[in-house]
Amino acid sequence: MRRKRVELSAKVLVTFAALLTSIIVFGIFYFLISDGVRVFGRVSPKDFLFSARWYPTYEDAEFGILALLAGTLSVTGLTLVIAIPLGFVCAIFLAEFSGRKSHDAIKYIFELMAGIPSVVLGSFGLKYVSRWLMEHFPLHVWTGLNVMNASLMLSILAMPYFVTLVEDALRAVPRDQKEASLALGANMTGTIFRILLPQARSGILNAIILGTNRVIGETMVVLMVAGGATMVPSTIFDPVRPLTSAIAGEMGEVELGSTHYFALFMIGVVLLAISTVFTLIAMKLKRSKGK
C-alpha cells in the first residue's frame, strides 16, 4: 500500500516536471513570436528579410536583417570548414589510433578547452588574434575583427563538442565489422574510410548539426570579435554583425514597444526557426538510423 503511494506521488511529480518544462518552452516560443510578429505591422516582411540596411535608431529607421543574417551564415559556415576536418582527424585518432595514455591526455585537453568561457575567448580574439591576423596577412586583412577571427574563436568553442560526438559515433560501430574488414586484408585507412565512416554516418551528421546549432547561437564571441559592421561580407576578412550580436548589443537600450524592440524579437524568432530546422533534421536522422 505504502509503496504504491510512493510510486504514485513519484509519477505525479515527474509528470508535473515534464509538463512544466514543456509549458516553459512553449511559453518562450509564444512570447517571442507574439512580440516578434508585431514588427510586420510597421515593416513589410519582404523589407525585413531581404533588405541589407539595418539602421534601427535613425529618424528614417530601416529594419532589414539580410546583412545580419549573412553575418551569422558566413561565420557559422567558416567555423564548420575549420572545425569539421580538424575535429574529424582528432576523433579518428582518439577512436582508433591512440593508446590509453595519449587518449586520456587529449581528452583532458579537450575538456579544458570546453571549459573556456566565451567572454575569455572573445577577449583573446580582440587582443591577440586580431593583431596576429593583421600582421600575417597584411594584404588581405584590413581590420582585425572579422569573419575569420570569429570563426577561429568559435572553432575552439565547437571542437571539443564535435570531437566527443564524432568519437562516440565511431565507437558505436560494431567491433566485428571493423575486425572482419581487417581480417580480409584491408589496411587501416581503407577500413576507416570504407567501413567506419559510412557506418557512423548518421551519428556524424548528428554531431555536425548539433555543433552548428551551438555555433549559430553563440553570442559573446561574435559580439566581441566579428567586427560589428552591418555589411554583407565579400571576403572572409570582412567584418560582420551576426544576428545574435545585434540582439545582445541593442536590447539593453531599446525603447519598450518600439519597432526596433519588436524587430529584435523577430530576429530571435529567425534564430529559433533556424535552430528548430536543424534540430528536426537531427531527429529525423536519428530515427532513420534506427531502421
Place this chain on the structure above:
Amino acid sequence: MKKTVIAIALATLSVVLAFGSTLVIKGSNTVYPVAQLWAEAFKALKPGVEISIEGAGSSTGIKALFNGQTDIANSSRWIKPSEIEQMNRDGKYFVPYIVAYDGIAIIVNRSLAIDNITLQQLYDIYSGKVTTWNQIDSSLPRVRIVPFSRDNASGTFEYFIEHVMKGDKLAPQVQQLASTRAEVEQVVQNNYAIGYIGMGYITGEVKALTVEGVEPTVANVNAGTYPVSRPLFMFVNATNGLPTGVVADFLRYALSPEGQAAVLTVGYVNAYGTK
C-alpha cells in the same frame, strides 16, 4: 519608563521626517552614469534620502518635469521651442544647471601622419564618401580607412550621429563595437583605423586629433571652442522659486569639487572646479 519610550519614538519620528525624503531624477541616458555616481555618494552623505534615477532619454525627463513626476530632469540638449511654448501655456518656468560637458575625441593610430581633421572630413569618412586616407591628405598612403564607432545603444553614438552626421546614416562598413575599450584596442592595433570616444577615455596609446584645429582638452571644452562637445544639463522646476531642500542639496553636491571630480571618472568634462 513610558516617557523614555515616547521620547525615543518621537525622536525617531522627527529624524525620519527631517531626513527621510525622496528624490526622483529622470531623463537623459548620457547624464545617467554621472547622476548615478552622485546619487550613490549623496546617499552616503545623507542616509535616509531615497533616490530613484531613470535614464530613458532627455525628452522623457522634461515631459516628467511638466507632469510633476520628477524633481530633476537630466538633459543632454537644450530645451526645445515646443517645450518653451508649453511652459508658457502651463505657466511654468524651468531652469537649467550645466552639470558637466561631454567632449568627443577623434582618435587614430599613433603612426598615422595626420594631426587635424575637419567636421566635413569626419562626415565624409563615416558616411562612406571617402574611403582611403590619401583622399583626406595627399601625403597619406592610399590605404583603406577603417572607421570604428560605438554601437547604437551608446549615447556617444547618438551624439555623433546628431552632430557630426547631422542625422545621416553611417556607411555599412563602419564597425560598431560594444565598448569604448574595444575601440581603443583596435585603433592601437590598426595603423589605418579611426574612432571616436568620450574624452575621458583618451590614453597615450592612441593619437587624439585636433578637430578644426582645436585640441580636445578640458580647457577647450570649457571655453566652448572644441567643436564636438556639448553641455549636459539638469533642469528643475523653478515656477515657485529656486529649488530648496533635498533637490538643492543634491545640485549643490553635484557642482561641488567632489561631484565635479566624479564627472571626470565617467569620461565627461567638469563644468566647475574640482579643487
